[in-house]
Amino acid sequence: MPPIDPPVDPPVDPPADPPADLAPSASVPEESPEGRRLPAPGPARPADGAPGIRFEKVVKRFGRNVVLRELDFTVAPGERVTLIGPSGSGKTTILRLLMTLERVDGGVIWVGDRPLSHMPRGGRLVPAGERHLHEMRKQIGMVFQQFNLFPNMNVLRNLTEAPVRVLGLSRDEAVERARRLLDMVGLADKIDAHPSQLSGGQQQRVAIARALAMEPKVLLLDEVTSALDPELVVGVQDLLRDIARDSDLTMLCVTHEMNFARDISDRVLMFDRGRIVEEGPPERIFEAPAEQRTRDFLHAVLAS
Amino acid sequence: MSDVLDAYPQLLRGTWTTVQLTVYGAALALVPALVFGLAGTSRHTAVRALNRVYVEFFRGTATLVLMYWLFYALPLVGFRFTPVAAAVLSLGLNVGAYGAEVVRGAVNAVPRAQYEAAVALNFTPWQRMLRVTLPQAVALMLPPFGNLLIELMKGTALVSLITIGDLTFNAQRIRAATGETAATFLVILVVYFAIAQMLQLAVRYAERRVDRMLGRRPDRRAAAAASGAGAVKA
Numbered sequence: 001m002p003p004i005d006p007p008v009d010p011p012v013d014p015p016a017d018p019p020a021d022l023a024p025s026a027s028v029p030e031e032s033p034e035g036r037r038l039p040a041p042g043p044a045r046p047a048d049g050a051p052g053i054r055f056e057k058v059v060k061r062f063g064r065n066v067v068l069r070e071l072d073f074t075v076a077p078g079e080r081v082t083l084i085g086p087s088g089s090g091k092t093t094i095l096r097l098l099m100t101l102e103r104v105d106g107g108v109i110w111v112g113d114r115p116l117s118h119m120p121r122g123g124r125l126v127p128a129g130e131r132h133l134h135e136m137r138k139q140i141g142m143v144f145q146q147f148n149l150f151p152n153m154n155v156l157r158n159l160t161e162a163p164v165r166v167l168g169l170s171r172d173e174a175v176e177r178a179r180r181l182l183d184m185v186g187l188a189d190k191i192d193a194h195p196s197q198l199s200g201g202q203q204q205r206v207a208i209a210r211a212l213a214m215e216p217k218v219l220l221l222d223e224v225t226s227a228l229d230p231e232l233v234v235g236v237q238d239l240l241r242d243i244a245r246d247s248d249l250t251m252l253c254v255t256h257e258m259n260f261a262r263d264i265s266d267r268v269l270m271f272d273r274g275r276i277v278e279e280g281p282p283e284r285i286f287e288a289p290a291e292q293r294t295r296d297f298l299h300a301v302l303a304s
Numbered sequence: 305m306s307d308v309l310d311a312y313p314q315l316l317r318g319t320w321t322t323v324q325l326t327v328y329g330a331a332l333a334l335v336p337a338l339v340f341g342l343a344g345t346s347r348h349t350a351v352r353a354l355n356r357v358y359v360e361f362f363r364g365t366a367t368l369v370l371m372y373w374l375f376y377a378l379p380l381v382g383f384r385f386t387p388v389a390a391a392v393l394s395l396g397l398n399v400g401a402y403g404a405e406v407v408r409g410a411v412n413a414v415p416r417a418q419y420e421a422a423v424a425l426n427f428t429p430w431q432r433m434l435r436v437t438l439p440q441a442v443a444l445m446l447p448p449f450g451n452l453l454i455e456l457m458k459g460t461a462l463v464s465l466i467t468i469g470d471l472t473f474n475a476q477r478i479r480a481a482t483g484e485t486a487a488t489f490l491v492i493l494v495v496y497f498a499i500a501q502m503l504q505l506a507v508r509y510a511e512r513r514v515d516r517m518l519g520r521r522p523d524r525r526a527a528a529a530a531s532g533a534g535a536v537k538a
Contacts, residue, residue: 101423146417150421197519211425
């Protein structure tokens with residue numbers, strides 16, 4: 001775990017930034033690729049470290065329903081951030097935007113010092129094409145609520161298919177990596193099993209291994225224990241705690257498990273209706289929430 | 305009846321022609337079914353329009369009329385087809401239109417979550433289709449494909465009308481030679497039925513293979529191994 005001191009109140013956009021009505025086609029100040037870097041707290045990280053993330057006035061609509069309205073927030077490199085809030089508050093949408101499963105309707109998402117949702121062209125930012133998305137997705141991995149293992153492949157191929165086809169690893173390298181990861185998630189004996197032969201908890205641990213096999217630098221966890229039977233939740237959470245402890249991944253986590261959120265996160269963001277209501281270190285958010293909305297939400301979640 | 309059965313060399317020849325036309329027709333149908341079926345799942349309106357045009361045209365035209373066009377009408381403007389080519393083409397294009405709808409429906413029925421998992425692993429659009437979506441869609445395509453295959457086989461009876469010596473064509477000749485109308489048609493009824501059953505068996509076999517690949521019907525060995533592994537640990 002790198003020493004990070006996440007700001008309770010993240011720095012707002014540097015004054016050099018474009019004006020507030022930044023649209024997808026807003027011009028990028030050409031002279032300042034440096035100036036566009038994330039306002040990362042702490043010392044600069046080596047180029048191969050985990051990137052930070054910055055949402056800049058991000059808007060997402062589904063039809064007439066505005067899910068995110070000009071959302072600004074920053075995640076420092078290597079920081080672990082948990083998003084909490086009632087359903088429909090936009091938490092999962094944030095992860096889906098980062099995984100490029102949805103497109104932004106306004107604003108820009110930055111990963112490291114490069115735009116994720118857009119690509120620079122002729123000094124302007126235009127909506128990203130498939131090639132740019134492919135390039136940016138190399139850094140990002142995601143684990144889903146419903147596991148989403150591929151039923152047409154056994155466990156081993158679920159773990160090796162993308163490293164071989166996408167990263168260009170040799171079959172042997174990919175198998176070696178898969179064995180190591182299956183060992184880590186405690187499922188070395190299931191290497192030839194079919195996903196349908198595994199319990200939910202086992203499937204989710206395979207899904208975590210599958211995401212890690214791509215060696216992402218940002219890991220997105222979307223309610224990864226919500227679909228599990230209660231007695232299987234602990235195993236998956238323990239695994240993720242280990243991963244959080246032993247890696248320097250930037251992690252964004254949506255969860256309703258407050259104890260888990262407390263254990264793994266540096267900072268908790270409380271969302272309501274597409275806005276951040278409150279944020280801070282988990283101890284403060286869970287023990288002394290300042291906002292009534294946060295208190296109501298935590299009360300409801302802990303009562304259930 | 306015995307007169308009809310005595311003509312078995314003719315019946316066999318006819319049966320063989322019917323089987324060949326079925327195989328060629330099915331092989332040909334598979335191509336537009338896949339190409340235009342996948343086109344129907346495209347994000348681009350223009351590509352989807354290709355699917356609509358093909359499907360609506362060839363689904364909406366009678367196979368026999370199509371056959372007459374290829375065999376009798378097109379030679380008038382210089383396109384000449386052999387009878388078998390005209391037959392296979394019209395059968396294949398017609399059944400291909402139905403097949404395209406099957407492919408489109410099956411691909412669309414694969415859960416979107418599978419596509420999303422493939423995006424998250426950074427597969428290219430082609431890899432997503434080829435490695436993830438299509439293999440799962442095949443399982444959904446097989447039962448309706450079985451129907452279409454049998455429809456195609458029965459549809460080959462039309463080729464007797466453009467001078468091809470299939471089972472029906474030969475039956476007509478046997479009937480003319482022997483005068484045994486009921487017996488002749490009874491015999492070919494049974495032969496068509498038998499061919500249909502064989503096709504059905506082949507499709508069932510393919511379905512079982514695919515189900516096993518998808519782990520829906522694990523074979524006994526794997527099931528035993530899974531349950532033998534003891535208590536399921538999270």
